[in-house]
Amino acid sequence: xxxxxxxxxxxxxxxxxxxxxxxxxxxxxxxxxxxxxxxxxxxxxxxxxxxxxxxxxxxxxxxxxxxxxxxxxxxxxxxxxxxxxxxxxxxxxxxxxxxxxxxxxxxxxxxxxxxxxxxxxxxxxxxxxxxxxxxxxxxxxxxxxxxxxxxxxxxxxxxxxxxxxxxxxxxxxxxxxxxxxxxxxxxxxxxxxxxxxxxxxxxxxxxxxxxxxxxxxxxxxxxxxxxxxxxxxxxxxxxxxxxxxxxxxxxxxxxxxxxxxxxxxxxxxxxxxxxxxxxxxxxxxxxxxxxxxxxxxxxxxxxxxxxxxxxx
Amino acid sequence: xxxxxxxxxxxxxxxxxxxxxxxxxxxxxxxxxxxxxxxxxxxxxxxxxxxxxxxxxxxxxxxxxxxxxxxxxxxxxxxxxxxxxxxxxxxxxxxxxxxxxxxxxxxxxxxxxxxxxxxxxxxxxxxxxxxxxxxxxxxxxxxxxxxxxxxxxxxxxxxxxxxxxxxxxxxxxxxxxxxxxxxxxxxxxxxxxxxxxxxxxxxxxxxxxxxxxxxxxxxxxxxxxxxxxxxxxxxxxxxxxxxxxxxxxxxxxxxxxxxxxxxxxxxxxxxxxxxxxxxxxxxxxxxxxxxxxxxxxxxxxx
Numbered sequence: 001x002x003x004x005x006x007x008x009x010x011x012x013x014x015x016x017x018x019x020x021x022x023x024x025x026x027x028x029x030x031x032x033x034x035x036x037x038x039x040x041x042x043x044x045x046x047x048x049x050x051x052x053x054x055x056x057x058x059x060x061x062x063x064x065x066x067x068x069x070x071x072x073x074x075x076x077x078x079x080x081x082x083x084x085x086x087x088x089x090x091x092x093x094x095x096x097x098x099x100x101x102x103x104x105x106x107x108x109x110x111x112x113x114x115x116x117x118x119x120x121x122x123x124x125x126x127x128x129x130x131x132x133x134x135x136x137x138x139x140x141x142x143x144x145x146x147x148x149x150x151x152x153x154x155x156x157x158x159x160x161x162x163x164x165x166x167x168x169x170x171x172x173x174x175x176x177x178x179x180x181x182x183x184x185x186x187x188x189x190x191x192x193x194x195x196x197x198x199x200x201x202x203x204x205x206x207x208x209x210x211x212x213x214x215x216x217x218x219x220x221x222x223x224x225x226x227x228x229x230x231x232x233x234x235x236x237x238x239x240x241x242x243x244x245x246x247x248x249x250x251x252x253x254x255x256x257x258x259x260x261x262x263x264x265x266x267x268x269x270x271x272x273x274x275x276x277x278x279x280x281x282x283x284x285x286x287x288x289x290x291x292x293x294x295x296x297x298x299x300x301x302x303x304x305x306x307x308x309x310x311x312x
Numbered sequence: 313x314x315x316x317x318x319x320x321x322x323x324x325x326x327x328x329x330x331x332x333x334x335x336x337x338x339x340x341x342x343x344x345x346x347x348x349x350x351x352x353x354x355x356x357x358x359x360x361x362x363x364x365x366x367x368x369x370x371x372x373x374x375x376x377x378x379x380x381x382x383x384x385x386x387x388x389x390x391x392x393x394x395x396x397x398x399x400x401x402x403x404x405x406x407x408x409x410x411x412x413x414x415x416x417x418x419x420x421x422x423x424x425x426x427x428x429x430x431x432x433x434x435x436x437x438x439x440x441x442x443x444x445x446x447x448x449x450x451x452x453x454x455x456x457x458x459x460x461x462x463x464x465x466x467x468x469x470x471x472x473x474x475x476x477x478x479x480x481x482x483x484x485x486x487x488x489x490x491x492x493x494x495x496x497x498x499x500x501x502x503x504x505x506x507x508x509x510x511x512x513x514x515x516x517x518x519x520x521x522x523x524x525x526x527x528x529x530x531x532x533x534x535x536x537x538x539x540x541x542x543x544x545x546x547x548x549x550x551x552x553x554x555x556x557x558x559x560x561x562x563x564x565x566x567x568x569x570x571x572x573x574x575x576x577x578x579x580x581x582x583x584x585x586x587x588x589x590x591x592x593x594x595x596x597x598x599x600x601x602x603x604x605x606x607x608x609x610x611x612x613x614x
Contacts, residue, residue: 024510025508025509025510028510029419029423031415032415032416032418032419032423033419033423035411035412035415035416035419036415036416036419036420036424036434037434038412038416038480039416039434039437039438039441039480039481039484040433040434040437042441042452042477042480043437043440043441045452045455045456046444046448046449046451046452049451049452049454049455049456049460050448050451052455053455102349103349103352103353104349105349106345106346106348106349106350107346107349107350107353109346110343110346110347110349110350111350114343114346114347123350123354126354126357127350127353129357129600130353130356130357132534132535132538132596132600133357133360133538133593134538134539134540134567134592134596135538135540135541136538136540136567136570136571136574136589137360137364137538137589137592137593138360139574140364140570140574140585140586140589141360141363141364143574144363144367144582144586145359145360145363173353173356176353177353180353204335204339205339205343206338206339206342206343209342227443230443233445234444234445234446234447234448235445236445236446236447236540236541236544237540237541237571240541241571241574241575261445261447261541264447264451264545265447265541265544265545268450268454268544268545268546268547269544269550271547274459282451282454282545283451283455286447286448286451289445289447289448290444290445290448293443293444293445294440294443294444296443297439297440297443301439
């Protein structure tokens with residue numbers, strides 16, 4: 001605006017070349033917005049891809065997808081009941097949560113309430129390394145070490161080569177850093193005054209941790225657990241390698257199980273031509289997975305908003 | 313416990329003493345439990361690394377890095393094509409995510425008015441994208457890049473773009489943090505000297521936030537090259553016999569080769585898988601080390 005008046009005052013001498021550049025500024029902003037729009041486009045295309053191929057799938061399979069109890073898309077007489085895959089997914093994720101919630105929250109309380117700054121500086125980056133380990137490595141470890149050495153030799157469990165237990169256990173350690181780091185952030189954000197008040201009334205460190213800090217940070221803690229669960233549900237390689245590919249309606253963790261993600265990968269590997277029901281089943285499973293994780297993510301965000309205590 | 317009289321005599325004193333000691337014991341036990349939570353995670357990490365080095369070190373040699381995989385002879389098998397494929401994927405990924413990721417971060421931090429609905433949509437959307445399972449990105453790549461509208465087939469270009477879309481949110485978040493760390497006074501100074509907004513961003517904000525952005529880019533790339541599931545879905549070649557020479561060759565990558573060895577029932581191939589994992593982990597650790605070094609060396613404190 002100022003540039004415009006200057007140009008009017010001294011015609012011909014474009015101060016700082018303002019006119020030309022202002023046009024360029026607009027173009028640049030538009031280009032940047034376009035780049036930012038790519039991420040929105042990604043979401044749109046994910047939904048379009050999943051829905052487009054799922055529609056013919058559901059037209060053919062119908063409600064049997066939700067009610068059937070057998071998943072065998074590549075047989076001559078295919079069955080498309082998603083229940084065994086959902087059971088497998090929830091079973092493996094459930095085992096993972098049983099490991100990750102106590103270990104993750106214990107680590108978070110220790111780091112936030114007990115550890116010296118020096119310990120924290122050393123331990124946190126090491127936990128970050130766990131985040132960086134590719135999941136195929138965890139899968140290999142579950143198959144070649146957890147199952148034969150820990151479960152069979154050490155604990156004498158009657159597990160099969162592929163089983164939900166080893167996949168779930170190791171998936172737990174994959175999730176631990178997610179739960180630990182988000183919960184620790186939430187606990188560290190609890191104002192010092194609350195702790196001091198409790199100490200002043202004679203509370204011990206344990207009582208302060210469990211009865212003051214923990215409840216005050218509960219929204220972040222729940223969010224971390226929900227995000228951890230959603231990571232577990234979406235994890236593919238661990239279950240594909242260690243849990244086997246046998247859809248099962250049973251709940252015995254020493255047996256092989258198949259998950260939604262595992263079957264998507266296995267079906268895709270089979271190289272089904274586009275248009276076949278096998279190809280479409282990848283998309284129907286993908287849609288199921290997408291909706292599941294989206295709901296979990298929304299619960300986490302909602303929880304944080306609703307129960308977050310705002311401290312001055 | 314020996315006699316009721318004794319207990320009654322020392323009753324009052326003992327209860328208070330006992331409760332004092334038991335409180336202290338509980339405190340210690342609680343702290344011990346918490347510390348063991350951390351120790352068990354560290355133990356798993358150590359055992360994991362130790363096992364993989366143990367299994368794989370025997371198969372590791374210079375030839376292993378360059379040889380092609382063989383189904384018959386594990387001894388002469390290598391990761392040559394897979395490693396080349398991973399390098400190509402990194403190249404495609406870098407060329408794609410750096411301009412798009414940095415532009416998005418600049419837009420959201422420097423230009424976007426967060427009261428406008430579409431800017432809020434972009435922000436929420438990036439949060440949600442970060443939580444989408446990686447295999448779903450594979451489905452996206454399969455539907456739009458490999459088949460469907462673009463129909464490029466399962467080539468490295470499609471694989472690199474798929475991985476790029478997957479890690480884009482990571483880079484955007486890191487880029488935004490780096491840009492936000494540049495103090496407003498730098499921008500104000502630049503603009504007071506007559507620079508336009510873009511000149512300020514290009515000449516002041518971006519150079520100042522470069523170390524943070526570079527760190528974010530390296531971490532995104534290291535996440536991308538460890539991914540297996542999306543590449544399986546878009547149809548990566550489980551068994552590449554020759555090294556890819558361009559982005560229009562078939563997708564093959566280190567994790568895919570490792571996975572195909574893990575799936576092989578012959579035990580000799582397990583050690584090849586472990587050796588492949590060692591190479592992958594060394595690459596990842598090196599990238600992380602560079603990222604940390606960059607951050608410590610060049611990050612400015614304002």
